Amino acid sequence: MGGLMRRPTIMDIAKAAGVSKGAVSYALNGRPGVSEQTRGRILAIAHDLGWAPSSPARALSPGGRVGAIGLVVDRPAHSLGLEPFFMQLVSGIETELASSGVDLLLQVTEDMGAEIAAYRRWSAERRVDGVVMVDLRVDDPRVRVVEELPLPAVLLGGPEGADPLPCLYTDDAGAMREVVHYLAALGHRRIVHVAGPEEFVHTRARVGAFLDAAEQAGLGEARSVYADYTGEAGTKTTRRLLATQDRPTALVYDNDLMAVAGLGVAHEMGVDVPSQLSIVAWDDSVLCRLVRPSLTAIARDVVSYGRMAALMLGATIKGGPVEKREVSRGELYPRASTGPLGA
Amino acid sequence: MGGLMRRPTIMDIAKAAGVSKGAVSYALNGRPGVSEQTRGRILAIAHDLGWAPSSPARALSPGGRVGAIGLVVDRPAHSLGLEPFFMQLVSGIETELASSGVDLLLQVTEDMGAEIAAYRRWSAERRVDGVVMVDLRVDDPRVRVVEELPLPAVLLGGPEGADPLPCLYTDDAGAMREVVHYLAALGHRRIVHVAGPEEFVHTRARVGAFLDAAEQAGLGEARSVYADYTGEAGTKTTRRLLATQDRPTALVYDNDLMAVAGLGVAHEMGVDVPSQLSIVAWDDSVLCRLVRPSLTAIARDVVSYGRMAALMLGATIKGGPVEKREVSRGELYPRASTGPLGA
């Protein structure tokens, strides 16, 4: 494995410049204590030598940061790759981190116990300066664990149940009201909401808003059923719903994967979309535009969401105040999967 | 941000046990130099204190490792989330790393220049002990860069063009021959291969095998067209192909995303799948099972691929010999998108 030459250290620079280690450190970090002339010489030498600061050495110094943050994704591995959400989130987080030279540690776990173990280990071993936590749950045990650890964290979700941590959330309730009004305006009376797992805070928010909005719109039979975001769950749930008499005329899915699965089931059962059934997906992705008919979807700017999360975590690591921020909610993009009955 | 207590260090353990730092280190690392009795006492104290080794400190010691490896994914962010390949690969890599307490750094870049910059930075700053590189290209500049850096690497792809690095590859040519024979056996004569980017080594292998197998099967009109794995490319390419007279009766796509896009186009153009057009996707995923008709696909065990890559990288980091390994090739899973013409 090539590269025989030793990595240059500030000591090498010091020798070449004929000054002490300390002077080099001041020069490289743009701090006072060296003349501009000397600073220039040192920077030039550092550049020539191809020097870069050793991240472990920096981290070890008193008050030093490791320059990395962590993200744990706790979803079954096989369903995972399909949700563009995570990769977009990662992409957004990194856009923000890139400018400050911070890296991202990613861990995929199968359950929350493993997720919590990861936070404990990262904190104890000083692997990261902080973490971004997704999918906030009701009475989330992670909040307590992280709170008593020396581990800054930003939650994606809330604001309910996020205290005392900083959090970032979208107005899911508002978006859901928009969806219900839209479907009601198209004439739909029997709408079912295929929700995510019941324990998620955002699931609660969506379900609550869905039922409220439905009642206000005078839809008697509206209800939410819980599923787990996987394609299989979408398939089974949809099959069950469409097999009832007085079957729903519109379905709202909490993610795109279940919506695509639902579309497949409708096709299989001979239920035409959209003339006999309207479908709305939460979280837009190429997937929604790729299938036929293309799916009406709520599109959030997940990349910005990730960027903002990274920004907030950075501030939290630096010791800033605990903020609770709301980002703009998703917009509804009507496509071919929704329409009036019988059209 | 809670956690006020200082992290325990081996010095704390040493004081509590009434021995020196060195003795604690020997005890904790299972090395000779301490009595079994003392070792037991030290381990107990370490456990009580909730001690874990500081990763930066370990890395800084002469010959120390940082305990992390890196993976750069160089694809346009929006197309990315959809390919289950990467998340499955990550999942596989981590399965293997978990046992040894090694972490994964993930970076998403927009072009190869940024990818190379990431390797340089990781190596110079000592962020990782090694990297896994995907999508090997013809005359890949990354190979030279990594080779002359102090940065162990394992390539996914090859074995052509991988020298002098260790690599891991699948028999794409064999899998492609199987696909062509299968389609030929169904009676297809006009088959087009919608390939990935021309510069990838595995694209070359597949294209070469496709043309060879087609010629052997006596199919005159077989050809490959290059695309870039995105849904848009799949859409455009398919639209163009289906608009020709004497349009192909079977299409083989180099990834699942383009295949799904192609299916959508066929639907849109009123070309029935599979009676008028057969579709085969490379790389199976839930996506292929979700759409209607479900897609015939080549399924590789990507998780194992990732595990093996991590294993090889670990061996390379430890200074093992340069290995070139082949993993079992993908299997063909016939589903509803392929069949004899007019059936």
Add this chain to the structure above:
DNA sequence: GCCGTCTGCTTAACCGGTTCAGTTTTCTGT
């Protein structure tokens, strides 16, 4: 009884940075 070896532990150096406390040099004012 004395030498040599082994065991069990300590001491100290080292990794590559940061930073504080001094020390020397240069600048400023009168």
Add this chain to the structure above:
DNA sequence: ACAGAAAACTGAACCGGTTAAGCAGACGGC
């Protein structure tokens, strides 16, 4: 010209581990 202050730089400690070298005491052999 010279005191005093500011600027430029040095030396050493520190972060938390690992490890080579040194050393005291026990044990065995002859």
